Amino acid sequence: MAQITLKNLAHSYLPNPRGEQDYALKEMDHVWQDGGAYALLGSSGCGKTTLLNIISGLLRPSHGRVFFGDRDVTDAATAERNIAQVFQFPVVYDTMTVRDNLAFPLRNRGQDAAYIKRRVDQIAQMIGMEAMLSRKAQGLTADAKQKISLGRGMVREDVNAILFDEPLTVIDPHMKWELRTQLKQLHREFGHTMIYVTHDQTEALTFADKVVVMYDGRVVQLGTPEELFETPAHTFVGYFIGSPGMNFIDAKVAGNRATLASGSVVDLGADHGTPSGRVQIGIRPEHAVLTAGEGLPVAIRRVEDVGRHRILRAELEGQAFNIVQPEGLQVPGEPRVTFAPGKVSVYADDWRVAPQGRAV
Amino acid sequence: MDKTQNNRAWFLVLPVLVLVAFSAVIPLMTVVNYSVNDTFGNNEFFWAGLDWFDEAVHSDRIHGALVRQAMFSAIILAIEVPLGIFVALNMPKKGFWSSFCLVVMALPLLIPFNVVGTIWQIFGRGDIGLLGHTLAAIGIDYNYTSDPFDAWATVVVMDVWHWTSLVALLAYAGLQSIPQAYYQAARIDQASRWAVFRYIELPKMKGVLLIAVLLRFMDSFMIYTEPFVVTGGGPGNSTTFLSIDLVKMAVGQFDLGPAAAFSIMYFLVILLVSWVFYTVMTNLDRQEAK
Numbered sequence: 214m215a216q217i218t219l220k221n222l223a224h225s226y227l228p229n230p231r232g233e234q235d236y237a238l239k240e241m242d243h244v245w246q247d248g249g250a251y252a253l254l255g256s257s258g259c260g261k262t263t264l265l266n267i268i269s270g271l272l273r274p275s276h277g278r279v280f281f282g283d284r285d286v287t288d289a290a291t292a293e294r295n296i297a298q299v300f301q302f303p304v305v306y307d308t309m310t311v312r313d314n315l316a317f318p319l320r321n322r323g324q325d326a327a328y329i330k331r332r333v334d335q336i337a338q339m340i341g342m343e344a345m346l347s348r349k350a351q352g353l354t355a356d357a358k359q360k361i362s363l364g365r366g367m368v369r370e371d372v373n374a375i376l377f378d379e380p381l382t383v384i385d386p387h388m389k390w391e392l393r394t395q396l397k398q399l400h401r402e403f404g405h406t407m408i409y410v411t412h413d414q415t416e417a418l419t420f421a422d423k424v425v426v427m428y429d430g431r432v433v434q435l436g437t438p439e440e441l442f443e444t445p446a447h448t449f450v451g452y453f454i455g456s457p458g459m460n461f462i463d464a465k466v467a468g469n470r471a472t473l474a475s476g477s478v479v480d481l482g483a484d485h486g487t488p489s490g491r492v493q494i495g496i497r498p499e500h501a502v503l504t505a506g507e508g509l510p511v512a513i514r515r516v517e518d519v520g521r522h523r524i525l526r527a528e529l530e531g532q533a534f535n536i537v538q539p540e541g542l543q544v545p546g547e548p549r550v551t552f553a554p555g556k557v558s559v560y561a562d563d564w565r566v567a568p569q570g571r572a573v
Numbered sequence: 574m575d576k577t578q579n580n581r582a583w584f585l586v587l588p589v590l591v592l593v594a595f596s597a598v599i600p601l602m603t604v605v606n607y608s609v610n611d612t613f614g615n616n617e618f619f620w621a622g623l624d625w626f627d628e629a630v631h632s633d634r635i636h637g638a639l640v641r642q643a644m645f646s647a648i649i650l651a652i653e654v655p656l657g658i659f660v661a662l663n664m665p666k667k668g669f670w671s672s673f674c675l676v677v678m679a680l681p682l683l684i685p686f687n688v689v690g691t692i693w694q695i696f697g698r699g700d701i702g703l704l705g706h707t708l709a710a711i712g713i714d715y716n717y718t719s720d721p722f723d724a725w726a727t728v729v730v731m732d733v734w735h736w737t738s739l740v741a742l743l744a745y746a747g748l749q750s751i752p753q754a755y756y757q758a759a760r761i762d763q764a765s766r767w768a769v770f771r772y773i774e775l776p777k778m779k780g781v782l783l784i785a786v787l788l789r790f791m792d793s794f795m796i797y798t799e800p801f802v803v804t805g806g807g808p809g810n811s812t813t814f815l816s817i818d819l820v821k822m823a824v825g826q827f828d829l830g831p832a833a834a835f836s837i838m839y840f841l842v843i844l845l846v847s848w849v850f851y852t853v854m855t856n857l858d859r860q861e862a863k
Contacts, residue, residue: 271757291760304758306772317772318762351776365762 215282215373217245217268217406222277224263237263239430240276248404252421254411256453260430261410265376269296281373298376299366302383303358307351311342314350315364336364339395355383363392367399374406381416393420414454426450448563451495457524457535461493466559473530477509482554483568488561498535500556508549516544607833625834635835637810638818645814646793649732653789657740664745678738690802693731717804721811728800728812736789743785747778783854787847794843815839
């Protein structure tokens with residue numbers, strides 16, 4: 214096991230990349246702590262899988278180096294890196310039995326038979342497939358096949374890291390919970406470094422201690438689920454995390470005041486200087502409070518009742534604005550909205566502007 | 574949706590029935606007619622019962638042709654299938670060279686059978702053929718018109734040249750359908766090259782290989798034109814395969830009765846062997862799924 218360091222890493226699938234747009238991965242420096250449980254979150258096509266394949270050695274990065282501990286493994290083959298990876302769609306060896314499938318990575322590394330048997334039984338129990346061990350893998354359901362893939366990923370105890378590339382896409386919802394819990398438990402037991410790629414925020418937030426959010430080939434934020442929710446470093450994080458995502462409104466910011474297009478003023482609660490570029494203020498729907506008296510006038514377009522709370526689809530300053538309203542509250546006749554103090558973030562050209570005199 | 578039952582719809586199939594009857598069933602029935610009758614021309618038939626069948630079953634000449642035919646099919650399958658797979662494995666997976674290889678490999682398949690025969694007939698000649706001349710120049714005594722072994726070698730190599738592409742193209746199509754993730758998973762699992770072939774590529778190619786084996790078996794079992802053009806079945810009877818023998822019997826000697834009985838049995842044998850092939854292979858599949 215080792216800490217994985219990416220140094221000046223960038224990747225382009227083109228032989229002669231010209232500008233930044235030619236890079237699937239923009240230059241980044243990143244350290245994956247040994248034993249961490251990470252989620253790699255981002256929309257499709259943002260470079261998550263590219264990054265994963267670079268770490269596992271399936272892809273050689275066009276720029277930069279990859280270190281496992283102190284060792285430079287940029288040019289090392291996948292087999293040498295001792296990494297396990299589980300793919301989005303199930304990969305099983307059809308003609309082998311479930312048992313042989315699980316034992317395959319161990320056999321290829323010349324482990325002794327008694328150990329393999331013990332380990333395979335253990336894994337089979339974990340993925341709940343003891344009863345099917347002597348069946349051929351062919352003809353099993355996609356669920357079962359993916360469980361075998363997961364099992365094959367976890368069967369080696371000495372791996373440097375286990376990489377999961379959206380592994381639960383094909384699995385039934387109730388099974389998803391169970392497997393995710395098992396992965397989490399496995400992580401606690403063995404302390405492998407785990408990197409879990411997903412575009413499902415629930416999956417990311419429940420699995421990981423640290424979430425890495427990627428956008429357009431770049432890591433835009435690394436943080437705990439709480440940090441991502443409270444202080445998104447990039448408008449994409451604000452938009453992507455949370456349901457519905459953060460609201461953004463164009464504004465002019467000077468000091469602790471934000472002036473909206475209509476001339477209304479919002480108190481930011483802290484000095485943000487005078488950022489330039491495209492300036493927006495961001496506010497979580499959960500931090501917007503509907504009132505009858507004070508605040509900015511909003512027009513409610515639609516009310517969605519999702520059980521424990523209601524989502525109000527509204528319009529503020531002519532832009533879409535979502536408000537989460539706790540159960541039991543009414544929508545007033547002439548609704549206005551106020552923002553919870555200290556919960557308004559400022560973004561200049563999509564990046565968060567930290568309030569002065571306070572850490573991010 | 575309500576289904577309308579109207580048996581008059583069967584009339585719509587009538588044209589096909591008439592066409593098939595005219596082009597296939599009736600000619601086949603005349604063969605059946607010949608096979609149970611003796612005729613001396615003038616459309617006069619004398620009932621012969623199963624005599625011709627009896628004769629064919631006990632004919633040493635047909636036995637010989639059958640043995641040669643089975644050997645020929647076995648040899649070319651044993652060469653073409655592994656060779657085709659090997660070629661497919663080594664073909665470029667994408668880009669210009671992949672298209673180039675596909676086109677080049679499709680070329681032999683496009684050449685008419687008698688042209689293939691003529692090409693090799695000339696190619697192998699000692700006086701003007703490049704192959705025959707070269708072999709003679711390096712001191713190999715090669716003559717496909719007088720030496721049975723040389724004749725066999727020529728016919729087999731010609732068939733390999735003509736048809737390996739088909740197996741290779743089918744195998745290539747099978748290989749192309751394997752998702753990249755399988756190879757990636759194999760690298761993660763540290764599988765050897767052999768293991769990748771044995772556990773990923775071969776299982777995924779099985780379907781197309783079954784088709785390839787079937788096609789090559791049926792075609793080779795019925796082969797006529799190429800060996801006929803090259804060796805004419807000789808020297809002696811050494812390359813006289815079933816259909817060459819059949820043509821000799823029917824057209825050369827005009828023994829229409831025995832030839833008809835022979836061809837009916839020939840047809841049934843091909844049908845039977847293909848059915849056995851298919852059933853065995855698909856059953857293997859089903860057992861593996863259990």
